[in-house]
Amino acid sequence: MxxxxxxxxxxxxxxxxxxxxxxxxxxxxxxxxxITEKFSWFFDPIKNDFGDKLEDFADMLAEIPPSIVxxxxxxxxxxxxxxxFGLATFSLVGLLFIYNQQLxxxxxxxxxxxxxxxxxxxxxxxxxxxxxxxxxxxxNIIKPILDFMQTMPAFVYLIPAVAFFGIGMVPGxxxxxxxxxxxxxxxxNLGIRQVxxxxxxxxxxxxxxxxxKLFKVELPMAKTTIMAGVNQTVMLxxxxxxxxxxxxxxxLGREVLSALQRANAGTGFVAGLGIVILAIxxxxxxxxxxxxxx
Amino acid sequence: MPxxxxxxxxxxxxxxxxxxxxxxxxxxKKEEILEKTGCTVGVNRASFExxxxxxxxxxxxxxxxxxTLVRLLNRLIEPTEGDVEIDNENLAKMxxxxxxxxxxxxxxxxxxxxxxxxxxxxxxxxxxxxxxxxINKEERSKKAKExxxxxxxxSFIEQYPSQxxxxxxxxxxxxxxxxxxxxxxxxxxAFSALDPLIRKDMQDxxxxxxxxxxxxxxxxxxxxxxxxRIGDRIALMKDGSxxxxxxxxxxxxxxxxxxxxxxxxxxxxxxxxxxxNIMKRPETVDIDKHGPRVALERIREQGxxxxxxVDRSRNLKGYVTAxxxxxxxxxxxxxxxxxxxxxxxTVEKDTSIQxxxxxxxxxxxxxxxxxxxKLRGIIVRGAVIAALANGNEVxxxxx
Numbered sequence: 001m002x003x004x005x006x007x008x009x010x011x012x013x014x015x016x017x018x019x020x021x022x023x024x025x026x027x028x029x030x031x032x033x034x035i036t037e038k039f040s041w042f043f044d045p046i047k048n049d050f051g052d053k054l055e056d057f058a059d060m061l062a063e064i065p066p067s068i069v070x071x072x073x074x075x076x077x078x079x080x081x082x083x084x085f086g087l088a089t090f091s092l093v094g095l096l097f098i099y100n101q102q103l104x105x106x107x108x109x110x111x112x113x114x115x116x117x118x119x120x121x122x123x124x125x126x127x128x129x130x131x132x133x134x135x136x137x138x139x140n141i142i143k144p145i146l147d148f149m150q151t152m153p154a155f156v157y158l159i160p161a162v163a164f165f166g167i168g169m170v171p172g173x174x175x176x177x178x179x180x181x182x183x184x185x186x187x188x189n190l191g192i193r194q195v196x197x198x199x200x201x202x203x204x205x206x207x208x209x210x211x212x213k214l215f216k217v218e219l220p221m222a223k224t225t226i227m228a229g230v231n232q233t234v235m236l237x238x239x240x241x242x243x244x245x246x247x248x249x250x251x252l253g254r255e256v257l258s259a260l261q262r263a264n265a266g267t268g269f270v271a272g273l274g275i276v277i278l279a280i281x282x283x284x285x286x287x288x289x290x291x292x293x294x
Numbered sequence: 295m296p297x298x299x300x301x302x303x304x305x306x307x308x309x310x311x312x313x314x315x316x317x318x319x320x321x322x323k324k325e326e327i328l329e330k331t332g333c334t335v336g337v338n339r340a341s342f343e344x345x346x347x348x349x350x351x352x353x354x355x356x357x358x359x360x361x362t363l364v365r366l367l368n369r370l371i372e373p374t375e376g377d378v379e380i381d382n383e384n385l386a387k388m389x390x391x392x393x394x395x396x397x398x399x400x401x402x403x404x405x406x407x408x409x410x411x412x413x414x415x416x417x418x419x420x421x422x423x424x425x426x427x428x429i430n431k432e433e434r435s436k437k438a439k440e441x442x443x444x445x446x447x448x449s450f451i452e453q454y455p456s457q458x459x460x461x462x463x464x465x466x467x468x469x470x471x472x473x474x475x476x477x478x479x480x481x482x483x484a485f486s487a488l489d490p491l492i493r494k495d496m497q498d499x500x501x502x503x504x505x506x507x508x509x510x511x512x513x514x515x516x517x518x519x520x521x522x523r524i525g526d527r528i529a530l531m532k533d534g535s536x537x538x539x540x541x542x543x544x545x546x547x548x549x550x551x552x553x554x555x556x557x558x559x560x561x562x563x564x565x566x567x568x569x570x571n572i573m574k575r576p577e578t579v580d581i582d583k584h585g586p587r588v589a590l591e592r593i594r595e596q597g598x599x600x601x602x603x604v605d606r607s608r609n610l611k612g613y614v615t616a617x618x619x620x621x622x623x624x625x626x627x628x629x630x631x632x633x634x635x636x637x638x639x640t641v642e643k644d645t646s647i648q649x650x651x652x653x654x655x656x657x658x659x660x661x662x663x664x665x666x667x668k669l670r671g672i673i674v675r676g677a678v679i680a681a682l683a684n685g686n687e688v689x690x691x692x693x
Contacts (some may be wrong), residue, residue, distance in 0.1 A: 191388065205397060206426050208426050216422075221413070
């Protein structure tokens, strides 16, 4: 009898659950709208001024004669790999190929997007990582947020990105910031927490202040790990360029997107190849930056 | 004047520290307290004083709380209770800024695994304490170089720690601690990670340095031989408590309890015990007062084969044998000087048993222990053997 009653209550509760949908979607819509309106004083200057600056910067890059850019990149690749010819040769051939395919301007736009997005990610991410390493409370709060940022499908935050920043490069930077920041935060946290206990004790025993310990011991010790995080962040923001093109971010990603829309496998492949070439050059250069400093 | 006074210092790890301390004071064991409160006892009411210029060794097996204790001294670990006074300032209660000042200026630490910064050169490592204090580049480089000269690494300043051997790395650790010119040097198992031969060298070098510098050194070790070698006084720890404090000899000869006794059982006594520990009060005759008659009487009384001869102020003159004395008596000689022999073996009070062993082997008379020419005692062969066999029963009178 009792059991039956219990069973009934549970059943009726479950069936009643469906009658009234919790207005989560509505709530988010309202929030986005509210934020867009209330914070337009904050978003609009970013949308306009920052967007203009980004485009100016990309234009400026595009105006540098490609030959100079290519020579520069090849030289950097040569010296940073310890005067080896592998990466230098690859950079030379790859960049000439992109130039040959009339994608030079798009390359500069994509590079600008990746550069700016990564810079912002690193500038925000490293201090957040430091905070996390210093406080278990901060770690417990920030960790789920990072999980959320990394697993939420990118398309989902493209929508509010457009609401806040319109279309173009700026929402693209925003989207890739969300997607690409977690690794540098995590690696910074990990790197500092991994500094051996004895070294931290040695630092304390000689009477360092908190910031002396951070800058003279912990950050130098964690540098390799943090740089690995930076490398990951750069790679992830590069992987966002195609998705960001859906909200109007220009560059190689947009070429891929338009090839998709016109079912043109050939141009899609070529633009995709351009992204791969850029990715490999950036990856190898940042990795070697790490090795050199280690 | 003691430099460091430690009073009732406790560290209990866990949440219910008050409850644990109470149970501890009631005499419960470490394991029982862990079971009841979930707290681990690190250090239990340690009290001691360290004099200026003293090498104070804290010894114990792993888990005895010695590493925790040394970290309480510079508050790398916050004490649960008790005081640590350095120059009459209570370090355990002072604020962060004052504590930092003490750490910068009065105390330096040397670590078991060296704890050198791998991205800094030897010189930069040595400069670290000075750099932290904000001393300008020129001066700190000068001081660091002096410290490196002191430990014999003057020509390695541009190397990185990974390029040096373990012994050299710990020299850098020592130089880094000395560069600050601290009053107190805390050395946490500083030589334990080194191989035995290097360890001996480092111990010798520390003693040499100590002769020059006269720092107050608190040295943590689990190695009794090391403790006996370098310690002026030794504190023995067990389960977080100090069970005995004393000079090396005191600890060896009068262990406070079974634990200490067990600890010292395996020591190579021949290196630790000295002539002073095994000598006995000598029977003598006075060269100015006594003649052969008295000498013979004493020899017979004690069942000896010879007897030492001294003057009024106990200066050792020589010895006479039973045969010579009885001949002299027969010949009615009055003076011991005519039959005095001077080829006796002599040692100093601090000669080790190991050396005495070689001397006594060939000697026909007991070995004389002298201090400034005065006879302090004699050592018979049996005492040496007894001491080597079982030091606990050694003492002057019944050897």
